[in-house]
Structures are given as structure tokens and as C-alpha cells.
Amino acid sequence: MSTVALVTGATQGLGLALVEGLAQRLEPEDTVYLTGRDLDRVGAAVAAMPAGGAQVRGELLDVADPTAAERLAAQLKSRHGGVDVVFGNAVMRVGPDDDPRRIVRDYVEVNNFGTTRLLRAFAPILRDNARLIIVASSLGTLHHLAPSLHDRFDGPGSLDDLDHQVARWRDAVADGSARSGDWPGFVNIPSKIAQVAAVRILAADRRESDSARGILLAAVCPGMINTPTSALWWNVSDAPTPAQAANGLVDLALGPVDPAHYGELVRGGKVLPWSPASGRATVVPYAATTASS
Template identity: 80%
Template sequence: MTAKVALVTGATQGLGLALAEGLAQRLTPEDTVYLTGRDLGRVTQAVAALPGGGARVRGEILDVAHPEAAGRLAAQLADRHGGVDIVFGNAVMRVGPGDDPRTIVDAYAEVNNFGTTRLLRAFAPLLRDNGRLLVVASSLGTLHQLAPVLHDRFAGLSSLDEVDRQVAAWRDAVRDGSARAGAWPGFVNIPSKIGQVAAVRALAHQRRERDLARGILLAAVCPGMMNTPTSALWWDVAGAPTPAQAAAALLKLASGPADPAQYGQLVRDGRTLPWSPG
């Protein structure tokens, strides 16, 4: 049996670290989990802090904001292993209530959105049979969260290039201030998460038939509200699950049998969330 290969982006803390640890515990010593992040010191520290047992955990530098980084790492893993079995796209730039959207939106979209489409382009071709490619998004990532006049920006997109163009148009409108005068929500997380889910849907539109025949699951996943320092800036999260608790449902999706009804969808706690009203 071929040893399994898993990769988690944004894995030096919080949910990403919990996903890397959970995968390592569920896989065997012959398998490898790649714990990735953009800072070598934090990657090294995170790998060293994980408990022993299970799969080997290997640290790698991956800054998804760099245009060539995902493709370069994908090529390296293809050379080492011939393919990958599980990929969690979890890299995220966080935003606080005091941040001016106009000044942070370039970096924000570069990580959260263009970083997602780069990851999808780089690693989807490497998926082995029964593989999983899961993008961590949010229940905010549906058209329900947008004014109806904006729905056609993201509905029905059939390529990652189309998604990138729509995200770039939104980013530019935030940067120049015109988004404030339009129908865009002021919370940049909403259009960004919608862009992530739209990217998954667009790629799924292209790959659905052959992926389903091979047992592959491509989906966006919502971990729900978590008790983290960043979430606490916005909401009362005192009773919310920890990242480790929230990771459980995502790990189940990564290791359990693929449900064709979840392919290309946004999934939370095993349930598919509707993409659009009605």
C-alpha cells in the first residue's frame, strides 16, 4: 500500500495546527503530514511541539501569497511522493475591527483568495484516488450574505481565472473606496469567503465527473465559530469550541467515505450549506 501524504497550510497555530496534529494521529508511521507556514521559526517550533506517534510530521515553508510558492512545493512533493492524498487549505490573513479595509485589502485578498486559487491549481492535479482537497472557509461564504444585485459576480463561475477576476474587481473597489458607496458589505471577510467558496465550485465544475469516478472529494469546509484571540475581537466566543474541537468534523470529512452530494459544496458539521437563496 502506498504511504499517504497530507498537507496543511497555515498550520503553525489554531485550527491549522489542530488539523496537522489530528492527521498525524489518524495516519500511520509510514505516512507523512506536511505542516506548512510562511515563517521558518514558527514552522520549526510547531513541528517540535506536536506529540509523537502516528505519521511523520515534516515542516515546510509555504507562503501562499507568493505567486510561485504553491506550485514550487507541489512540484517537490510530486517528485518525492508521486502525489498527495489530503490537502487542507487553511492559510488566512486575519483582520481586526480597527483595521481600515482600504489599507489591508491587497494583502488580505492575496493570502485568502489568490492564495486559495494558487493552492487549488497546484495541488488538485496531484490528488490520488480517494483524495481530499478541502478549503477552510465559513458559513459567511454564501450568496445569502450578499445583496442580490451582487449575486451574478460570483454565481455560475466556471474557472479559477474568472473567480480571480471577480475578487480583483472587489479588491480594487475596496481599495479606492467605491465599495463603500455600493452594495458591498463593509466586513471584508464576507466577499473574501464567498470568493473562496466560488473558487471551489468553479474547480469542481471542471473536475466533477472524473473526481467522482476516482472517489475524490473537493469541498469548502466551515469549522464554525471557534474560541480564538482573533474571533474574540469580534464576538463573544467564551463558549465556543477550541480549534482542536472544531477540527474534529473536518478531520472526519478528510478520512471518511466521500459523499458525492458534498462534492464542490460548502460543508459544515457534515451538512451541505445552500450556496444561493431558494
């Protein structure tokens, strides 16, 4: 049976590198779907792929569209019978000059609701020995959040419950009330935590059946990457390129499953603990992390 892989947010940066890395390590009879929200950019990215390896096919997928992931999953189910590798990499990036109040609704729609939509749509069509991996960050642990907020992400028992908590945070940022609470001003922190929480929630429901079928469901931190967006925040001159960063993620997708990785946030092959062992979090105050006053 040929392998079917899909990468979201794949027209540039890490997503594009993941498509190329998968394609070069798979066989000509396999298929890697390069997806994005702009059809022209999808087509250009597919045309620029180097020859050899798996066939790369472009598909339109805007994860901010409430039904897009479900529609594409149904198409791939009909076309191939299921999927073997899914990377959730679609992201709306935020810059230091962006006002969180102005961008948070669109940001959450892509980064968080886009993640839960992808999980709901593609988890049911995973074939045996498949991998469903959400690209997150080392910021996606409770270490970076005030303890008073931990239950927002550690308590929900379903993806719907988590979406509700994320919407509450989104609304608090948008109306300014988050400033008077314990929320960090850097919207990346709650967003990444919620992405990892989504993986953990789904994994709790699927652990037994996925284990029997050899399926890996995990979040992954690629580490700092040398991209123009990252350079707005940090000195990334010595950081790996997207192609270099993609290597370890492709290893995770195509290599043997480590049971310890299931449902966890993985970086460099190691699990990052979800919650602080000491009960104390490394929390950055709102005023120190908000980009605009």
C-alpha cells in the same frame, strides 16, 4: 501506499490542530506536512507535535507568493508521486480596528489568490480517493451578499475569471468606491464567498473524473472557534477549541466520501445552500460592518 497530507496556515490555531489530528489518526509510515510562511514558526510547531502517529514534516509555504504553491506541489509530486489530503487553511485575519482600504490588498492576496493558487497547484497531483478541502465559513454563501452582486461569484466559468472579479472588488474597497455600492463593509463576506466559488468552479470541471476516482473537493465551515482573533469580534467563551473544531474536519478528510458534499460548502456534515431559495439575501449594510470610517 503511505498517505501524504498537507495543511497550509498550520503554525497555530485550527491549522496546527488539523496537523495534530491528522498525524494522530494516521500511521507511522504516513507523512503530514505542516506548512507556513515563517520557517522559524514552522520548525517550532513541528518540534512541539506530540509523539506517535504519522511523521510531521515542516515546509515553507507562503500562499501569497505567486509561485510557492506550484513549487511545493512539484516537490511533493517528485517525492511521493502525489498527495492524499490537502487542507487550505492559510488566512490573513482582520480585526475590528483595521481599515479595509488599507488591508484589503494583502488580505485578498492570502485568502483569495492564495486559495486559487493552492487549487491550481494541488488538484493535478491528487491521488485516487484524495481530499482537497478549503477552510471557509458559513459567510461564504450568496445569502450574505446583495442580489445585484451574485453574478460576480456565480457567473465566472474559470478560476482566472473569478480572480478577475475578486480583483475588481479589492480595488473598489481600496479606492473607497465600494462604499457607494452594495458591497458589505466586512471584507470577510465577499472573501469567503469567493473561496467557496473557487471550489465550485473547479468542481464543475472535475466532477466526473473525481467521482470515478473517489476524490472529494469541498469547502468546509469549522464553525465558531475559541481563538484570540475571533474574540475580537464575538463572545467565543463557549465555542469549541481549535482541537475540538478540527475533529469534524479530520473526519471529513479521512472518512468515506458523501457524494452530496462534492463541490459544496459543508458544516457539521451538512451542505450549506449556496444561494437563497427565496431570492432574498441576508445582507448587512456597508455602514454597519465597516471597521473604520
